[in-house]
Amino acid sequence: MKLHAGSNILLNLLVAVAVSLVVNFSYLLLLLVDQKNDPAPPPPPEEVLRKAERLQCGALHVSPDGHGYLLYSGGDSIYVPMQRIRRLGLRDGDSLVAEVSVTHVPLAHPVMGKVLRRNGAEFDYGSLFKRPAESVVLTLQLIYYVLISFILLSILTPVRFRYSRRRFIVRCVWCLVAAAGLYFVALVTEWRTGRLVFNFMTPRMLDYVLLLKCSFAVVVSMLYGWVYVLIMQQQAVAMENEQLKNEYLTTRYNMLVGQINPHFFFNSLNSLSMLVREKHHDKALTYIDQLSYTFRYIIQNGQNTLIPLGEELDFIQAYGYLFKIRYADKLFFDVDVPEEFRTWLLPALSLQPLVGNAVKHNAITTVRPLHIAIRVRDGYLEVANPKAPKLETEPSTGIGLENLRSRVHLITGREIVVVDTDTEFIVRVPLQNPAL
Known part of the structure; x- marks a missing residue:
């Protein structure tokens, strides 16, 4: 499956969300538990005392x-420092x-x-320090x-990238470097006031929990990036193999078609030379x-294809005329x-080798004229003689029929059917319905 820019960004974003949920799983779980279990109300001051x-x-x-x-009953007092009063x-x-x-x-x-309590209400240290x-x-x-996971994944999984171990190490x-920079700009909770500040603003920038989470991300x-590299390499090999296969099929098809043209060309020149020798000028022009x-x-x-x-x-009518000139009234086409x-599809030049083979391997005389039948049966174009x-007998190389068999298989993925009996020779070429 080929990955484009949009799908690659979406996939990286989903993986980044998954990493973030895993990193903060314990914190999220504690928050859910705290919200589910409401704390009991504090006891009254008398009970506390x-x-x-x-x-x-x-x-x-x-x-x-x-x-x-702090003056309480009995005239006793508790000292309250000035700094605590102000704070x-x-x-x-x-x-x-x-x-x-x-x-x-x-x-x-x-x-x-x-x-603990001020003027009958629970003292809120969080609001005091703006926690x-x-x-x-x-x-x-x-x-x-x-954010940090998405940036790292974007560095490791570019859409256009020549994958190699060396380049992957450079990306790592x-x-x-990017993770180190993001580590210093991470938001952390200041332990004295509970405020959120950037990590580089704290006196001690070495936060072990933050370092552990960033290392996990x-x-x-990197593991996902390496898996991505392996998948892309496998996809590149598959695409290259498919491209080579298509080039091979195209080359083979061109070679097969090229073998048809010389065979037909030489036969046509022989027939034309016969008309010229017999001085049938009008027939020669036609x-x-x-x-x-x-x-x-x-x-x-x-x-x-x-x-x-x-x-x-229509082509076979013109092609058959060339044979009719040679065999006069001894060759007939029953279409x-x-x-x-007529709108159904088949490989180009399918009829030419079948008609040529029928003429080549059979005796055509006035007593026994040759009838070549062309009809459609059960989704096949049937040529019988x-x-x-x-x-x-003329030596048969089998090139014409074999070329047709190969071309039909390469183009349609189906096979021709050959029926060879003692009295009849039939070849069926599969047709394709253009509506399907």
């Missing part, structure tokens, strides 16, 4: 210097439920840790790996006209072909 002594609920008091204290956007008077970080330093004040939704992260990752090197693309028509027919149609039966019958079959062997 009863279960965990390190949690405290109180009101935030921010001093003028920016530091704050979390806390305000004076906020009601907070937060973890308490107890230090082991004597007389040290406990410090507020992670904030994108999980579905957005998944969509961007899918698009990224589709270009794939590695590169390996799969003979030349009919001979000109027959050779014009051969030149115009000798290279055609198929021709309507009606044209072949019985219905009008609807009674057998009247000559006293001195």
